Amino acid sequence: MLMNALIVGFVLAFAKFIDWWGNTMLSRPIFIVALLGALLGHPTEGIILAAQLELVFLGNVSLGGVMPTDFTMGAIFGGAFAMLLGEDLATAVMLAVPLAALGTLLYSAMKVVVTALVPKFEQLTRNKKLGSFKALWIAQFAMFHICYFLLGFLCVLLGTDVIQAFVEVIPDWVQASMTVASTMLPALGMALLMKSLWSKEVCPYYFLGFGLGAFFLYNATTAGTITEAAQDAAIQLTTTTTKILSLTQIAFLGAIIAALVIFSELRKIKEKESMKIAAKTMDESEDFFND
């Protein structure tokens, strides 16, 4: 358990670091929970959980310094407890969503500390102490990451038994509901994303994407069995409905359309400018004739 606690603490601190350094997005559940799974010794399970948790938190992005919920912390704790206790996605989601909300509170509290340090930074600049300025800058973010490491470490070390007891008393219907909820939650993610991109001019493209993703289906044969019917033997085929276009293929088509839109917008700008120039020369020639 000590080793597991160290791993979770390390992954949480690392996720927080890599979220800021270079903004690599590696703190997204899809990557960080997969990494966590590999370190905890549940590689395949980790990757699948990572994909499911990513879908739950898909719409949560920190924009303009505002973090709606701390999806990184929620996903890491949800994924870690699910893997350590041998539980499934329903448990991961049930733990991840409230923990993500709690994580935001913690993040806000830490940001208040940083905000309190701002006058100190300004004072050091005024007093011409560059060395202290640099040292304080390093100290504040080192503290920040040590806090997250300790949080992950202590929660797993001390909290696993509590969580296990909690998970064991949950009735089946709650488990089933959580599974249903985990298929519905991506809708909230999509809605949050749409809010930042939606405008009247471009909204039809959302429905175009939906159509490309939803309407093109084919029946893929997954299995076949020979049945002994009354007259003669027949082959019974099992089929599943499969989407023809993958998201990568839709992204390819979408990029073509986006390029066409950009070209037409740029052409409009050029036309407007040449109109302006034309109007200007007209004015000048009129002045000439008026004189």
Added chain:
Amino acid sequence: MTDVNTVAAPASGGLKKKLNREQKKLVWSVFWRTMWLMFCTSYTKQQGITFSWVLIPYLEKIYGKETDEFYNAMARHQGFFNTTPGVSPFIFSLVVAMEEERKACLDAGKPFDDETIESIKVALMGPFAGIGDSVYSGVLRIVATGVALGFSQAGSWLGPILFAVVYNVPNVLIRYFCATYGLKLGSTYIAKMLESGTIKAFTKGFSVLGLTMIGAMTAQYVSFKTTLVADLGGTTFNLQSVLDQILPGLLPLALTLGAFAYLRKKNRPMRVLVFMFVISVVLTVLGICG
């Protein structure tokens, strides 16, 4: 400080300008130092304090170590600053070039209005955050997630690796080119670009791609399905197959649009979250889903 004049060329410039060796070194230095921009974000100044931290070596080089001018410049660069970190190298390159120009002006005995540097920063951070956020969060992240999800759901290692690569190769390229073009283009050119609306054209294009992908993901990853099958006098009634005949993916689309319509009116994502948990419990208990 003889090389100050060779590095500085902010006011004039253009796409085809070649950078000399000194400038190329500066580009790489800006590229690496801006990686740290998000550390020390505060409520009052956001990235303001780190903005001055990034500039330390450049200001030391321009004004000399431990000089009054250096500390004045540091203080000038501690104002509120907030933009998408990925496109920030552009603003940093531009600011370094303008500080060099300021030094050259003062050395030549000409006046230089310190406000111009601050106003360029303030003027650029908004539009750059607009285009940067739509590229990074709206397009790159969505495309990378879309490419990776299928592999991840199947439990393949390709998923997380593809996600990291598809997102970060463009991330690194954008950072490098932003640092380069900040030096090349100069302030005048940027002002022109903002005025003519070129940036708006690109933002619109990125919204188109982003929305198309969100639509496709609504179709493929919001899997809200009913399991209700009723026996009505000999004929079986399968609710899901009826819904599929009306329009494939009708429920996910309705759910997403409903959530979106609510969020547009009232920005309360937590309420939507709780509501979804509640209806999933109700539908499961009633035997319609699950």
